[in-house]
Amino acid sequence: MALRKAALLGAAIVSAGLIAAGTAQAQNEQFIPGLVYRTGAYAPNGVPFADGVADYINMINARDGGINGVKILFEECETGYATDRGVECYERLKGKGPTGAAYFSPLSTGITFALTEKAPGDKIPLLTMGYGRADSRDGSVFTWNFPLMGTYWTAANVAIQHIAHEWGGFDKLKGKKIALLYHDSPYGKEPIAALESMSKKYGFDFLQIPVPAPGSEQKSQWLQIRQARPDYVLLWGWGVMNSAAVSEAGNVNYPRDKMLGVWWSGAEPDVLPAGDKAKGYKALMLQHPAGKFAVHKDIDKFVVSQGKSLAKPEEVGQVLYNRGLINSMLGTEAIRTAQAKFGNKPMTGEQVRWGFEHLDLTADRIKQLGFEGMMGPLKVSCADHEGTRLSRVHQWDGKEWKVISDYYTGDDSILEPLVKDVAGKYAAEKKITPRDCSKES
Amino acid sequence: MIYREAGQYKVTYEADQAIFPIVQDRFAMLALLAIAFVAVPLLASEYAYRAVLIPTVILALAAIGLNVLMGYCGQVSLGSGAFMGVGAYAAYNLSVHLPFLNPLVSILLSGFVAAGIGILFGIPSLRIKGFYLACATLAAQFFGDWAFLRIKWITNYTPSGSVNAPPIQLFGVDLSSPTAIYIVALAFTVVLGLATKNLVRGHIGRQWMAIRDMDIAAEIIGVRPMYAKLSAFAVSSFLIGVSGAMWAFLYLGSWEPAAFSIDRSFQLMFMVIIGGLGSILGSVLGAIFIVLLPIFLNQALPPLGAVVGWQISTATVSHFESMIFGALIVFFLVVEPHGLARLWSIGKEKLRLWPFPH
Numbered sequence: 078m079a080l081r082k083a084a085l086l087g088a089a090i091v092s093a094g095l096i097a098a099g100t101a102q103a104q105n106e107q108f109i110p111g112l113v114y115r116t117g118a119y120a121p122n123g124v125p126f127a128d129g130v131a132d133y134i135n136m137i138n139a140r141d142g143g144i145n146g147v148k149i150l151f152e153e154c155e156t157g158y159a160t161d162r163g164v165e166c167y168e169r170l171k172g173k174g175p176t177g178a179a180y181f182s183p184l185s186t187g188i189t190f191a192l193t194e195k196a197p198g199d200k201i202p203l204l205t206m207g208y209g210r211a212d213s214r215d216g217s218v219f220t221w222n223f224p225l226m227g228t229y230w231t232a233a234n235v236a237i238q239h240i241a242h243e244w245g246g247f248d249k250l251k252g253k254k255i256a257l258l259y260h261d262s263p264y265g266k267e268p269i270a271a272l273e274s275m276s277k278k279y280g281f282d283f284l285q286i287p288v289p290a291p292g293s294e295q296k297s298q299w300l301q302i303r304q305a306r307p308d309y310v311l312l313w314g315w316g317v318m319n320s321a322a323v324s325e326a327g328n329v330n331y332p333r334d335k336m337l338g339v340w341w342s343g344a345e346p347d348v349l350p351a352g353d354k355a356k357g358y359k360a361l362m363l364q365h366p367a368g369k370f371a372v373h374k375d376i377d378k379f380v381v382s383q384g385k386s387l388a389k390p391e392e393v394g395q396v397l398y399n400r401g402l403i404n405s406m407l408g409t410e411a412i413r414t415a416q417a418k419f420g421n422k423p424m425t426g427e428q429v430r431w432g433f434e435h436l437d438l439t440a441d442r443i444k445q446l447g448f449e450g451m452m453g454p455l456k457v458s459c460a461d462h463e464g465t466r467l468s469r470v471h472q473w474d475g476k477e478w479k480v481i482s483d484y485y486t487g488d489d490s491i492l493e494p495l496v497k498d499v500a501g502k503y504a505a506e507k508k509i510t511p512r513d514c515s516k517e518s
Numbered sequence: 519m520i521y522r523e524a525g526q527y528k529v530t531y532e533a534d535q536a537i538f539p540i541v542q543d544r545f546a547m548l549a550l551l552a553i554a555f556v557a558v559p560l561l562a563s564e565y566a567y568r569a570v571l572i573p574t575v576i577l578a579l580a581a582i583g584l585n586v587l588m589g590y591c592g593q594v595s596l597g598s599g600a601f602m603g604v605g606a607y608a609a610y611n612l613s614v615h616l617p618f619l620n621p622l623v624s625i626l627l628s629g630f631v632a633a634g635i636g637i638l639f640g641i642p643s644l645r646i647k648g649f650y651l652a653c654a655t656l657a658a659q660f661f662g663d664w665a666f667l668r669i670k671w672i673t674n675y676t677p678s679g680s681v682n683a684p685p686i687q688l689f690g691v692d693l694s695s696p697t698a699i700y701i702v703a704l705a706f707t708v709v710l711g712l713a714t715k716n717l718v719r720g721h722i723g724r725q726w727m728a729i730r731d732m733d734i735a736a737e738i739i740g741v742r743p744m745y746a747k748l749s750a751f752a753v754s755s756f757l758i759g760v761s762g763a764m765w766a767f768l769y770l771g772s773w774e775p776a777a778f779s780i781d782r783s784f785q786l787m788f789m790v791i792i793g794g795l796g797s798i799l800g801s802v803l804g805a806i807f808i809v810l811l812p813i814f815l816n817q818a819l820p821p822l823g824a825v826v827g828w829q830i831s832t833a834t835v836s837h838f839e840s841m842i843f844g845a846l847i848v849f850f851l852v853v854e855p856h857g858l859a860r861l862w863s864i865g866k867e868k869l870r871l872w873p874f875p876h
């Protein structure tokens with residue numbers, strides 16, 4: 078009885094202490110948090126990305142001793158793709174390290190929406206590479222969001238460009254039917270505005286088919302597609318929804334080469350479970366392909382061969398793993414850019430934000446970093462937090478992804494008015510005065 | 519020894535019918551309120567507010583609401599997540615279409631909207647009971663999921679389906695700091711919790727308990743089942759709706775329909791079951807337990823693993839959370855089916871004698 082009471086008392090004290098305790102912090106370390114999901118319906122895609130993110134940072138620490146001598150302290154927090162857990166992880170990690178978190182990269186549009194409300198108050202930038210709010214490209218309104226390398230409106234536009242290219246010109250789009258099979262969440266709904274505007278411009282029928290989260294049940298949606306017979310199906314899924322879509326397409330015999338997925342629906346976990354049914358399936362690329370490049374040599378040398386990699390050996394070089402590498406590279410380069418201005422010490426969130434906004438990755442620098450062949454030059458500015466609007470298409474041939482197109486550039490004549498409109502509405506709703514980008518340094 | 523009623527004579531009916539008839543109880547309650555309103559804001563860190571205190575307080579109100587329905591009236595309900603969502607989206611729509619309304623007023627008014635929807639989905643309870651009612655309320659949950667996604671005017675035609683809360687202020691004073699939000703949420707919970715406590719102690723609460731214990735006998739002695747059941751649904755949905763609006767406005771800030779999914783319903787149900795059905799205190803204790811446990815496990819497991827030299831990955835911690843959570847629920851139901859509130863009242867009984875052995 079006394080022992081039980083003592084145990085309960087001890088547990089209470091320990092738990093109170095754990096919640097209240099801060100951590101002893103080293104002084105010359107930069108803290109980078111990692112919001113990851115290694116469990117749940119989206120884990121198949123979340124795990125390789127998280128592994129890539131962690132491995133690149135470990136490589137920087139092992140090879141260079143950190144960023145200009147400032148070692149990186151990296152900590153993961155499991156969100157399970159749930160907004161409230163993402164918010165809790167954010168609150169827990171935002172103050173860690175001598176200068177707080179450098180940036181947050183939630184890999185979830187839902188969590189991005191929630192953190193977009195909190196990050197400006199806490200002065201921490203959000204790196205939402207290839208996802209997030211499409212209107213956050215407008216840096217004058219969304220000061221703290223950086224959807225580097227591509228937003229969903231760019232993706233939608235590039236997808237239409239590729240389809241037009243396949244059919245021989247934009248005039249061939251008239252009268253055709255293009256369906257969007259999307260994950261019924263903010264992520265899946267993002268491209269709808271851009272696709273509606275393009276359907277008006279180019280004259281194609283735009284059919285919206287939602288799939289309730291998590292998306293493993295799609296039989297009725299594919300029967301609907303079989304009835305409607307669209308000429309092309311754009312897939313905007315994530316996690317198990319992708320492989321389920323490709324499988325179901327095979328089951329109803331919808332030609333896989335008439336399916337084009339967004340860059341988050343075009344990786345190995347999306348096609349391998351479907352087996353032979355996935356052959357011919359195409360997807361957009363967030364510029365980079367699968368495969369190994371110069372940076373992988375360093376990853377192998379400093380992380381994988383030392384047994385410190387979180388990834389399985391076959392994962393290194395896959396699409397999402399490479400994307401994780403690029404994600405960490407963009408973050409660390411932003412910190413490096415900030416250090417060039419503010420000094421070689423741990424950067425605060427505000428300084429890292431400055432670093433993101435002045436990130437200028439030339440082709441030479443990309444080659445130096447080992448990412449040549451994976452991405453093109455990127456230049457961020459106050460008005461343009463996307464940095465670049467390039468994308469291309471790869472196709473699964475049953476064994477690997479083969480790049481089948483040249484680089485397309487997002488058409489700003491369509492995208493820019495849309496961004497200005499929606500970002501303006503957000504600014505009006507939130508009573509934000511947009512910054513004057515011509516005056517920013 | 520400390521907790522004896524000897525010498526406390528009540529000479530009026532009011533004194534006898536007080537919520538806390540024993541002076542020690544009243545003192546303890548006032549002390550607790552003082553700690554909650556005064557001491558905690560002085561001592562808590564921002565993380566404690568945002569991750570622990572604010573969600574606990576808001577979900578405690580939701581658990582009180584669900585306890586009214588499940589614990590006091592005996593109607594099984596798996597739709598509480600959807601009712602929280604109704605409250606949240608009602609408050610959002612009020613703030614968008616009637617912008618002159620203070621957000622706190624919107625939160626309160628959203629409860630009435632949720633109460634209306636609750637009455638609507640409570641109508642099946644007049645004919646079915648137990649598991650079948652659970653199915654009907656589960657249908658309410660899925661209907662809510664569908665409605666928030668597909669009915670566009672609920673989200674004000676936003677393209678992404680994700681909506682934002684307005685900034686919280688009162689008479690021009692900005693209330694967006696964690697301390698202010700915590701005080702606001704605590705004020706709502708305390709006031710509405712007190713009102714509910716008085717409701718369940720009055721004739722309406724007795725009607726609910728009569729329906730719960732034996733509804734046919736209750737009907738025979740004159741308790742109108744329709745009035746009792748629908749009023750339980752109404753009051754419960756009001757509280758859950760207000761709590762949902764608070765969850766959206768005060769805690770999340772920006773949310774999508776997945777925030778009010780079936781997982782939320784289950785979470786509330788576990789709070790009520792572990793805390794104790796039919797007890798306001800039980801709802802609060804259950805809320806504290808359910809909110810704190812995952813955070814505690816998340817923080818405690820890696821250091822514990824490090825003690826035995828085992829580097830636990832975040833995925834493993836998450837899996838452990840689910841396992842330990844489930845095991846603890848089963849353990850509680852086996853060891854103390856009446857929940858934490860019963861443990862507390864047993865403790866109170868023993869305190870009456872302590873330190874004298876019986």
